[in-house]
Amino acid sequence: MDLEKKIRKMGFSGSTYLEVIAILYRGTEIVNIVPLGFILKKGKLVARIFRGSRTYKLITEGNTDRGRICIAKDATLFYLAIFKKEEALKTFNKLCTAYIDFNIVKVELRRNYANVYGEPVGVKIVDIVPKGFTRASAAVVEALVWLSKIPYVDKRRKAIYENYVKMCVEVIRRSSRSRRYRAIAQDIVKYLQNSTSYLS
Incomplete structure (x- = not known):
C-alpha cells in the first residue's frame, strides 16, 4: 500500500x-x-x-x-x-x-x-487496539482549538470563542468523572484569563 x-x-x-x-x-x-x-x-x-x-x-x-x-x-x-x-x-x-x-x-x-x-x-x-469515542476527549480537543484562536481575533470574536470554550468545558465536566480531564478543564478556564500564555 x-x-x-x-x-x-x-x-x-x-x-x-x-x-x-x-x-x-x-x-x-x-x-x-x-x-x-x-x-x-x-x-x-x-x-x-x-x-x-x-x-x-x-x-x-x-x-x-x-x-x-x-x-x-x-x-x-x-x-x-x-x-x-x-x-x-x-x-x-x-x-x-x-x-x-x-x-x-x-x-x-x-x-x-x-x-x-x-x-x-x-x-x-504502533497501536492497532481499537478505542471507543468519548464526548469528554472530543470536548477537550475542541476547547483547545478555540482557545488557541483567541489571541488572533478582535474583542467581539474573542467573546464568542470564550463562550465556545466554556460550553466545551461544561461537556467535559458533565460527561466524565476523570480527575485528569477535570484538571484539564480547570486549567482551560484559568488560561482563558490570559490569552498570551498559550501561543503555539
Whole structure:
C-alpha cells in the first residue's frame, strides 16, 4: 500500500481537518510541539498556521524543515502540547497510535495565516487496539482549538470563542468523572484569563 492510501486509511481527507500533534524539527533539533489540523491535498498534508504564533514564526523564517505527526489516542496530549510542552515531549511516544514523518516543501503566505505543505516520507503504525469515542476527549480537543484562536481575533470574536470554550468545558465536566480531564478543564478556564500564555 502506498503512503497516500495509508494516510487516507488513517482518516486524512481533502474535506475535513484531522486534528493531530506535530513535532517540528530543524535538522535533528526539536523546535516545537504543537496541535495542528491537517487536510490531504494532492498527496500533501496541509496545515493552516495563523500569524502571530510561535509556529508561524518558525515556519516563515525557515527555522523548521520537517516534522512528525502523531495520531494521538488520548486528548491529554493536545493539552500538554499547549500548556506543558516539555511533558508532552516526554509522553509523545506513549500516547501516539501512529506517526507520519514529513518534509516541509511549500509555504503559502496569506493575509493572516500561512498554508504549510508537508510531503509524507514515512508512516508507522504502533497501536492497532481499537478505542471507543468519548464526548469528554472530543470536548477537550475542541476547547483547545478555540482557545488557541483567541489571541488572533478582535474583542467581539474573542467573546464568542470564550463562550465556545466554556460550553466545551461544561461537556467535559458533565460527561466524565476523570480527575485528569477535570484538571484539564480547570486549567482551560484559568488560561482563558490570559490569552498570551498559550501561543503555539
